[in-house]
Amino acid sequence: MSQTIIKQHIPRDDLLASGHLACPGCAAPIAMNLVLKALGPETMVVLPACCWSIIAGPWPQSSLRVPLFHTAFETGAAVASGIKAGLVARGDTETTVISWAGDGGTFDIGLQALSGAAERNEDFIYICYDNEAYMNTGVQRSSATPWGAWTTTTPTNDPEHQPKKDIMAIMAAHRIPYAATASVAYPVDLVEKVKKARTIRGTRFLHILAPCPPGWKTQNDETIDLARMAVERRVFPLMEVENGGTWRFTVDHPGGSIEEYIRRQARFKHLTDRQVEIIQDEVDARWGILSNRVEHGT
Amino acid sequence: MKKVMIGNHAVSWGVLRSRVEVISAYPITPQTQIVEALSDMVADGSLPAQYIKVESEHSAMAACIGGSIAGTRTFTATSAQGLALMHEMLHWAAGGRLPVVMANVNRAMAPGWTIWTDQNDSLSQRDTGWIQLYCETNQEVFDTTVQAFKLAETVDLPVMLVLDAFFLSHTSEPVDVTEQEDVDRFLPQRDATFKMDTSDPHAFGALVRPDAYTEMRWQQQEAMHEARDVFRQVEDVWEAITGRRYGAVEAYRTEDADLLLVTSGTITSTARTVVDERRAGGEKVGLLKVKMFRPFPTEELRGHLGGVDRVAVLDRNISPGHGGIFAEEIRSALYDVPPEDRPNLFGYVLGLGGRDVTPTVISDIIDNCRSTARPEREDLWVGVEL
Ligand SMILES: Cc1ncc(C[n+]2csc(CCOP(=O)(O)OP(=O)(O)O)c2C)c(N)n1
Ligand code: SF4
Numbered sequence: 001m002s003q004t005i006i007k008q009h010i011p012r013d014d015l016l017a018s019g020h021l022a023c024p025g026c027a028a029p030i031a032m033n034l035v036l037k038a039l040g041p042e043t044m045v046v047l048p049a050c051c052w053s054i055i056a057g058p059w060p061q062s063s064l065r066v067p068l069f070h071t072a073f074e075t076g077a078a079v080a081s082g083i084k085a086g087l088v089a090r091g092d093t094e095t096t097v098i099s100w101a102g103d104g105g106t107f108d109i110g111l112q113a114l115s116g117a118a119e120r121n122e123d124f125i126y127i128c129y130d131n132e133a134y135m136n137t138g139v140q141r142s143s144a145t146p147w148g149a150w151t152t153t154t155p156t157n158d159p160e161h162q163p164k165k166d167i168m169a170i171m172a173a174h175r176i177p178y179a180a181t182a183s184v185a186y187p188v189d190l191v192e193k194v195k196k197a198r199t200i201r202g203t204r205f206l207h208i209l210a211p212c213p214p215g216w217k218t219q220n221d222e223t224i225d226l227a228r229m230a231v232e233r234r235v236f237p238l239m240e241v242e243n244g245g246t247w248r249f250t251v252d253h254p255g256g257s258i259e260e261y262i263r264r265q266a267r268f269k270h271l272t273d274r275q276v277e278i279i280q281d282e283v284d285a286r287w288g289i290l291s292n293r294v295e296h297g298t
Numbered sequence: 299m300k301k302v303m304i305g306n307h308a309v310s311w312g313v314l315r316s317r318v319e320v321i322s323a324y325p326i327t328p329q330t331q332i333v334e335a336l337s338d339m340v341a342d343g344s345l346p347a348q349y350i351k352v353e354s355e356h357s358a359m360a361a362c363i364g365g366s367i368a369g370t371r372t373f374t375a376t377s378a379q380g381l382a383l384m385h386e387m388l389h390w391a392a393g394g395r396l397p398v399v400m401a402n403v404n405r406a407m408a409p410g411w412t413i414w415t416d417q418n419d420s421l422s423q424r425d426t427g428w429i430q431l432y433c434e435t436n437q438e439v440f441d442t443t444v445q446a447f448k449l450a451e452t453v454d455l456p457v458m459l460v461l462d463a464f465f466l467s468h469t470s471e472p473v474d475v476t477e478q479e480d481v482d483r484f485l486p487q488r489d490a491t492f493k494m495d496t497s498d499p500h501a502f503g504a505l506v507r508p509d510a511y512t513e514m515r516w517q518q519q520e521a522m523h524e525a526r527d528v529f530r531q532v533e534d535v536w537e538a539i540t541g542r543r544y545g546a547v548e549a550y551r552t553e554d555a556d557l558l559l560v561t562s563g564t565i566t567s568t569a570r571t572v573v574d575e576r577r578a579g580g581e582k583v584g585l586l587k588v589k590m591f592r593p594f595p596t597e598e599l600r601g602h603l604g605g606v607d608r609v610a611v612l613d614r615n616i617s618p619g620h621g622g623i624f625a626e627e628i629r630s631a632l633y634d635v636p637p638e639d640r641p642n643l644f645g646y647v648l649g650l651g652g653r654d655v656t657p658t659v660i661s662d663i664i665d666n667c668r669s670t671a672r673p674e675r676e677d678l679w680v681g682v683e684l
């Protein structure tokens with residue numbers, strides 16, 4: 001991608017300060033920085049418990065240059081609903097409210113509040129950065145953890161049994177105006193999706209894959225590579241859904257073997273070749289389902 | 299304007315007059331009429347509030363917290379299971395110093411399923427950092443609702459006003475609804491001490507290390523202490539407008555009494571009639587009504603109870619493994635009264651799960667209290683039949 005394209009699409013000003021507390025190689029602050037660049041300073045952030053509760057910095061500091069409300073693990077969508085209502089009550093319909101949660105806070109404990117808010121079509125952007133486990137508490141499984149993965153609650157001799165929950169289908173079933181997946185390896189795609197989401201009213205949902213070196217047992221400098229490979233090999237396709245019915249891929253997904261993607265992550269190192277094939281079959285099957293959604297809307 | 303209304307609607311009218319800006323609630327008997335009436339008021343435009351019809355009480359409190367940190371006046375109502383579900387967020391509102399106001403209609407906790415009154419739901423939330431005000435009449439419910447916002451926003455603490463299921467929530471009484479312009483003078487639009495503001499961005503509720511956490515709780519505690527004085531001032535202003543005041547503690551015919559009943563909620567009204575009867579018969583019996591449970595009116599209670607022979611505390615609640623909660627709190631408050639002035643305290647547990655507390659029950663308690671030198675146990679259960 002040329003520098004000019006990046007300059008055209010991605011605003012220069014950072015709303016994430018240096019000195020945040022993420023681990024080296026963490027995708028989560030990259031994702032936040034891109035999102036805030038796209039949204040600008042007229043933004044308020046709600047942050048339920050997750051790694052970002054630490055990344056944001058302890059009192060009295062903050063690594064964000066926008067207002068930030070830390071809240072309980074399962075309440076991101078409900079608190080965001082309340083803040084938006086408060087702003088509207090005082091005549092401010094323009095400030096963007098985002099709820100920024102991990103996969104645990106979204107797929108699991110916060111799903112009820114998220115479903116309630118989405119069903120009411122509350123006017124905020126819900127963003128899930130997905131590192132595929134409860135990282136803040138030391139890498140326990142979540143319902144976003146992929147089949148076969150090691151976590152501290154799915155040891156290598158009894159790894160994760162379930163495939164990743166299809167959160168996009170769940171959100172699409174709420175018929176919210178906009179839902180999309182995004183990746184830190186595709187910054188222009190990510191920023192364009194956030195800018196588009198900003199212009200829409202109602203509940204908007206963004207699902208960002210966020211590799212985590214300590215949780216995935218990868219090297220710090222592999223984050224972007226892995227994020228890109230996840231998209232190219234169709235493990236994490238980039239798409240958007242409007243009004244729950246119109247599904248669209250937003251980048252090319254050439255496909256190919258997922259073997260390298262899996263083998264570069266030591267959280268999968270216990271898997272046999274046969275088990276890697278099982279994952280490949282699952283990825284291929286999911287791709288078929290998604291292609292069908294794109295073609296037929298279901 | 300005088301209107302006959304149920305206790306639940308007295309809350310709704312208080313919320314209307316207080317010009318609440320964000321409401322978020324979830325239905326539960328016996329509270330539901332509060333939020334139903336508010337739905338009508340919002341729908342017909344008489345209350346121009348944002349009303350978030352959430353999917354749970356946990357989210358109701360979370361949404362109120364959101365509305366409050368955005369700088370607005372927020373309200374919710376609940377009972378029993380709903381209040382218990384909110385528990386985590388009650389700490390969040392109080393620790394975050396957000397002046398959310400909530401009405402809790404006292405309903406006993408399941409199992410077994412019950413919808414009738416007792417105080418275990420609200421008293422279980424004792425240590426969450428909420429101010430708690432217990433009401434006796436529908437007029438008091440209306441007045442307390444409006445006062446609650448003033449108090450909460452002055453000390454930056456959330457306030458729970460509490461009313462008994464059915465005995466107040468579903469019982470009609472005449473209520474003098476204070477005129478809007480009078481309430482407006484008493485309670486202008488909320489001007490938040492701090493709020494989310496893109497022109498002055500701050501982080502709220504971030505990780506706090508051991509070197510600062512204690513100081514935050516200390517400030518919260520100081521605000522609680524301050525709330526005692528602020529409540530008095532709030533009542534002064536309200537009394538000047540309406541002529542009505544209740545007090546954190548109300549003393550009823552306590553002069554020269556050798557036995558005092560201590561009550562809260564609607565049992566108080568029944569106890570008043572019993573006191574009147576006994577006084578008519580020449581007996582020196584009086585009554586203390588405790589309206590404010592948090593902050594605890596320790597000094598007032600010591601002042602009224604010190605030097606009295608016997609005190610009978612009527613608790614429509616139980617702390618399992620200890621005793622009636624008001625009795626235990628008062629017992630501990632009396633420890634600092636000099637031994638010669640320290641009354642003999644009898645703690646009666648009664649009326650659980652909505653069981654009627656009749657004048658006869660209270661009369662029998664007075665007799666029982668006089669019949670022995672000391673209570674035979676910490677918790678004296680009334681009317682238990684096995
Ligand atoms: C009610 C409740 N249960 C458990 C926790 C402990 N807890 C805090 S963060 C967290 C995991 C967060 O996982 P996720 O949402 O995936 O974010 P991540 O840390 O992975 O970025 C847990 C279990 C909590 N704060 N609140
Ligand atoms: S544990 Fe993972 S997600 Fe959390 S800060 Fe470190 S790298 Fe980021």
Ligand SMILES: [Mg+2]
Nearest residue numbers: 102103133135
């Ligand atoms: Mg996670």
